[in-house]
Amino acid sequence: MRTGRIVEVEAYGGADDRASHARSGRTRRNGAMFGPPGHAYVYRVYGMHHCLNVVTGPEGSASAVLVRAVEPLEGVERMRRARLERSVATSRRDQADEGAAARRLAAVPADRLAAGPALVCAAFSIDLADDGLDLLRDRAPLRIAGAAPGRNRPGARTRGPDGTIIATTRIGVEPAGEPWASLPWRFVLAGSPSLSRPAPAGR
DNA sequence: AGTTGGATGGTCT
DNA sequence: GACCATCCAACTG
Numbered sequence A: 001m002r003t004g005r006i007v008e009v010e011a012y013g014g015a016d017d018r019a020s021h022a023r024s025g026r027t028r029r030n031g032a033m034f035g036p037p038g039h040a041y042v043y044r045v046y047g048m049h050h051c052l053n054v055v056t057g058p059e060g061s062a063s064a065v066l067v068r069a070v071e072p073l074e075g076v077e078r079m080r081r082a083r084l085e086r087s088v089a090t091s092r093r094d095q096a097d098e099g100a101a102a103r104r105l106a107a108v109p110a111d112r113l114a115a116g117p118a119l120v121c122a123a124f125s126i127d128l129a130d131d132g133l134d135l136l137r138d139r140a141p142l143r144i145a146g147a148a149p150g151r152n153r154p155g156a157r158t159r160g161p162d163g164t165i166i167a168t169t170r171i172g173v174e175p176a177g178e179p180w181a182s183l184p185w186r187f188v189l190a191g192s193p194s195l196s197r198p199a200p201a202g203r
Numbered sequence B: 001a002g003t004t005g006g007a008t009g010g011t012c013t
Numbered sequence C: 001g002a003c004c005a006t007c008c009a010a011c012t013g
Helices: A076-090 A092-096 A098-106 A117-123
Strands: A003-012 A040-045 A049-055 A064-074 A157-160 A163-168 A186-189
Touching (some): A076 A092, A076 A117, A092 A098
Antiparallel strands (some): A003 A186, A040 A049, A163 A186
16 A cells, blocks of 8 residues: 655635636536545646646535645555656656666655655556545545644644645746735645755745 | 756647 | 646756
8 A cells, every 4th residue: 555645735726716727617627626525636737747636625616735745654665666657658768768767766765756746646656547536435545534624824834733834835827927826825844855846945 | 956848648729 | 729737857057
């Protein structure tokens, strides 16, 4: 079994959030966002990667949380193997030279195996088949458990059960413009070695 | 250490 | 036909 601690997330609103996939209403791709909370919304980006969201709002509101990074706890070698499998499946380059890909993955520190939204999906073998899955069911193949409720005021550092949680701006949403680009809706566990990028120094 | 460009294909205008 | 909620290799300095 592969398990890990979620250390980085981003919140996305529904129609009101111009950075959200739900900004233009329901489409073929984002249907799961409009479904019940606690279910997965998985989509494909850049033709080869996948990203995992957890639907958070009531049905129809289309709000969700993107899982951007996970700190591996159990099944590290299985994750490494899954990363290799995904690389070979999606990259012609890695397909042509699988040995090079294997050596590359072997050199990745355990902490960094799921240090990015697409890496999370690769390490946990998540793809479109998981879209819409109920993540809160006991015994679900893909599952989120032990979630601790918390509060985060914009721009604040908040004490969570696993340490300090820092709110920052979301990544890759510049094109959405203001005020959406500046909303502090990315939340990271301070000091985690598994963040997709280090938390900002100041504030 | 930081920046840039290529990979890669479904979805939406 | 353009756009991506990305990652990695190959540069620069």
